[in-house]
Amino acid sequence: MRGTLRWTITVCLLFAAGTALAGGFNIYEAGARATAMGGAFTATADDGSAIFYNPAGLAFLEGSALDLNLMPVVPAAKFTGAYAPDGTFASGETVDQSFPIPGLYYYTTFEENLTFGLGVYAPFGLGVEWSDPEAWAGRALSYDVDLATVYVSPTFAWKVHEDVAVSFGLDIAFSEIELNRFRTQPFGGNMDEINVIDAKISGSCEPNFTPQAGVMIRATDRLTLGAMFHQQKDLAIQDGKMELTNVAPAALEGAVDGIIAGLGGAEHDGTTVLHLPHMLSLAAAYQLTDAARVEVDFVHFNWSTFDKLVLDFNNPMLDQSIEEQYEDVWQFRAGLSYDLSPELTAMAGYVRDNTPQPVESMSPLLPDSDRNDASVGLAYRVSDRLTFTGSYMAVIFKARSNVENGEIQSFDPEISPAGTYDSRADIFGIGIGYKF
């Protein structure tokens, strides 16, 4: 069992490096059905993905079930640089990638009022790889970044009253991070910006334990209220590494070799702490008719915990403090489901997602902006036991420029490219639910 779990986590980490799908690098898409409803699921939470959206919902379920979701995310970002005085401008785009985000859940009811659930999902992740990395204007900050965080969450849900359930569980996080950037240097008679050192920073965190909890109240026959909370995390990465590769042209190769030797070699150990915000969802669902249900969720992230990323290496000359200064945000999520027939349910959703990222930390690492997401989906009950769900969500980012009044707004104006980012992501989802 332990081996299987480890394998599962490894596979999930491999896949879960997604682009930022909800503000910052949160990925709120933990199941196909919830995603089809715009993630407005905390007051519904009636399948295995409740382990993320509101584990208290498990208490109202019966029997045992396996819910397996795969959410292939296809992100894309483009950058258009500001005009330089000579009329030139930089441009760039990310390479085509897709990240299958996992949402694997199992729950079983021990006795009438107590349900146990175990989920594996990836609520935080980032994967931004820019094409033509050697020439990409933002390569001094990042040309390829991957962050994968997988939560393994065991949880218990109690039905404390006929219409009231609470849950308590653990979020056990596993995380891997990799950042690739070039150290550049003006070179030659034309002062061209050339790459001299390719730096790869990588690390993984120790398993990190924090609590999570949920509550669901069936207030009336039609109205359900729900709340869920995943506590913030401070992921300690103790095994960080920085690898420096000399990529300078022949004329500078010797000098750069000297610089690397002066730093103490090509490999360095380091540590960092990655701050992940809490997730708090307050939700209400209303059964309009026997067939139609709406839900509205307000989701809070205390992103202000992500104030900076401090990379601490054994050689202090390599230490870095990357300013982030994120701000707390509320998201608005609304979803609608409609039973077309006893077998077929159609769903749609909308998300208003305000970015927690100040314009000064918008960068090739993560060019975030306010988003409007729209989603649709269909669930098909093949039998009482087996359900297939398909979903699609379009994440539409607002184009955002870090140039205001002709000046770049950046915590790192020397190496941050000035210009406008525009991004979008397509999230496809498939889910298979099987009740035992």
Added chain:
Amino acid sequence: MRKSLIILLGAALAGLLATGCDLEAPGHSTLSVEQPSGAAVFGNYVAVGNSLTAGFMDSGLILTGQATSYPQLIATQMGYPAGSFMQPLLAPPGLGSTALTNPMYRAGVLHYDAMAGSIAVLDSTHITEIQPLALAASWPVPYSNLGVPGATLKDFADALDSSTSQSPGNAFFDLILRNSVFGGYSMLEQLIARGPTICTFWLGNNDVLGGATSGQPNDGVVHAGEAVNLTPPSLFTAMYGAALDNITNGVMERHGFAPVIFVANIPSITSVPFFMPKALFAQASGIPEGMLAMEESDAQIVLFTALGYLRAHGGLAALPLPAEYTLSVAEAQLVANTVTSYNSAIAAAVGARSNVFLYDANAELAALDPMTEAAHFLVLASAVGPQTAAATTLFSLDGVHPNNRGYARVANGFLNAMNAQLGTDFPMVDLATVSWDPTHGTGYGTISSTTVTVSERAAATMSAVFR
């Protein structure tokens, strides 16, 4: 109801996918660039020019001379930290400007050999050992001091290396512009790439000095039928204005602001000890003026290198002095007129441009006392001894280029012009803190010779840079 909902969902899905298939590149923003003002004007100083800008002295470039090049001194007075104003530094014995008898060796700078009482080449370097002398060869960007010994006004815009310069074989172009590594960027282009907020520009000297130091200056009239070796004033005027405009426009187009440019004009040849009045030469050579026979019978000026010629060819026995060592009345007039024309063109070019200012180097050098500050070291040394001579003259052993103290004077001239024109308050270089060692570390010894001699090799080194 159900059918219409399915259609609606289908349409919504199609719409979402349609917008998702192709992400359009976002629109442009524009970065504004401010014209540097106040202290920002001095944020990025770059110097262009010829040997005078490079800190050339004692017939070569060497660390100890470059340390007091006027651009370095200006940068220091502006507050640039040591080492931040990068120059093409050359380790001892430095690099002189001529080929020696053995083509496998390059001459270093000249020094005063106290034992022999003469000027000689300090040391020479095998051609395979020259590269290690270039201490800043791996500096990744164009030098802050782009002065190239031998550069003419045309070279400023056109020369990429020695072969494309007007002085083929002049390796300083290769060492300073470094296009074997950089590709192909002229002094002008390297200056523009650096994005100077302020630059000093002192070029044009070699457009007349080449002819003057050849002893046969020619505008096509004085020596009809022979090669012209002076840049015609009309061409000089056009090239000078174009050079200034190319700097301003180039920096504006690439960096979005206009640089401030300080230019210096062309000193008269009579201000420098290399060109000696006949009487003074007679005194220096120890040959009575009446016995100084010349091929050019009306010779007015004798070149300092004639001392080397006399020494190599047996003194009196070598007379009459060949024409290449003297300037006739007509030749001296031609050179003087040319310098005057150049300086008129420079004054007009400065007056017509709001971002260009003049340092009147010609006036400053002309005001020097020819018997002390502008006397040649050896002439002075024979009277007052070498230590006092070294502390008195502002010129180096080659007789054309200032010594350390002379360059400090030039730096102060530029700084004075900057303070006057820009309202700054840069302190002057304290000349008491700057000294020149004509022995280049070999010492004065105990013998203080009063004979004035120049080895032929040293004489060749002295003038070669202008040819």
